[in-house]
Amino acid sequence: MPQFLMNARDKAGSLSVRMDNRPAHLEWAKLHADKVLMAGPVFADDGETFAGSAFVVEFESLQAAKDWFAEDPYAKAGLFETVEIKPFNWVLGKAKPA
Numbered sequence: 001m002p003q004f005l006m007n008a009r010d011k012a013g014s015l016s017v018r019m020d021n022r023p024a025h026l027e028w029a030k031l032h033a034d035k036v037l038m039a040g041p042v043f044a045d046d047g048e049t050f051a052g053s054a055f056v057v058e059f060e061s062l063q064a065a066k067d068w069f070a071e072d073p074y075a076k077a078g079l080f081e082t083v084e085i086k087p088f089n090w091v092l093g094k095a096k097p098a
Contacts, residue, residue, distance in 0.1 A: 024073035
């Protein structure tokens, strides 16, 4: 199944939006764990300040991946300044699916 890299960056000064929507975001992501190969927060250079979110997911098409990501509670709350969703091919790494 095709893979997609989703790279989203938070708007400046949006920590409260992230934290207010975090429980719903995590619940939403868990509901779709069968599509998620890798996911997690992205941090600023200090390694502590939230700066965005990243996913590698499997969907039947780019449009299906975009439609899915649009349902993320973070996206619905307007957290992200930028979102990039691109076709991806996981070539190597310890956790690469078979």
